[in-house]
Amino acid sequence: MSIDMTAQSTSPRLATARDYVELLKPRIMMLVVFTALAGLVAAVGMSGQGINPVLASVAILSVALGSGAAGAINMWYDADIDAVMTRTSTRPIPSGAVPKDEALAMGLIMSAVSVLLMWIASNVLAAGLLALSIVYYGWFYTMVLKRRTAQNIVIGGAAGAFPPVIGWAVVTGTTPIDAWILFAIIFFWTPPHFWALSLVAHKEYAKAGVPMLPVTNGAKATRTQILIYTILLAPIGLAPLATGLGGLVYGVVGGLLTLAFLYHAVKVWRSQAGEAEAGDAERKVAMGMFAYSILYLFGLFAALIIEHGFGLYFPLGAF
């Protein structure tokens, strides 16, 4: 695959602390930390096992470091295509602020430190899962899937789904079905979330030669896939109610959020978002879906934290 490298900055600029923070993909890191925290809190609530708050904090810090490390490795490998796309051309490596090798070294060192800290603070299972998630994102998704298949987001979505399972393993040293339900929620949430964005940015992906679904199969097929995955996600998002992981608060929050997510998916499906003749209104519909999907995931996991972390868990069976 040949990529136009003329967009690469000709002379380097001085790196700031912000560049190094950006290298760690802080917005993804926040979501990763939040879902890991939700898994940890839910595990305490469900298992009745306690955890030293300092050890829990170190474990969450490890997850944050691991996420940042995977982000840095991803930016190192994708520097060529980032330089081509307008949205990513100002990132630290294509802008010339951070040398590629430095980003790779930072990613590798942080990976090792995060896994080591996780092992010291919790157990070998949590550390192993963290290592697996870093390898999954940094190598399998970034280097194997992303430039090869339109299903990159679907298969690669597993990388972002590990954090609540890691959080659970930190507390109990096990990964029961409830932890994997949280995994499944993020796994099925990722495609509609990311494809909504790619409906807007598909020209950029095409320019960079990344086979995102709207590039390979067109906007209509992508909108249909968004709807299908959202319909699949609906029962999975409410599955915690079946196992007792979610109580009354989760039921109310999850029910409302799911209905609104389905509404957004239908709206995108009926729109012309991603088509060549699509206007600003269509763009807004796709971006609205993208923004709402973040709120959806945040809302579900916040409900779990409220229930299990603040003593507001009221089992549905009691009603």
Next chain:
Amino acid sequence: MTEATQAPDTQTLLKAQKRRNAWLAVALIAFVVIVGVTTAIRIQETDFSGGDRLYFSGYMDEAASEKADRVAQERIAARQAAEAAAATEAADTTDNSDE
């Protein structure tokens, strides 16, 4: 992205490098402190006599977990039996010395 930004001079580069080095030092110290505090807490919370292990407390499968629990229980039972035997022996010795 083809803007011709002026390359920073050596003095500015050195200053930036010093700042980065300072942050690396802070990160290294933080790492040492975190490892130290974490290890201290883990040692405090671990019951070595009960079969706990410091850095391998998570199990990949139920069978391994059950086996570890069984081994720990056997160790505790053996220790209690040894203590009971020692106590009995001590009591016998006291009785004999009374006679």
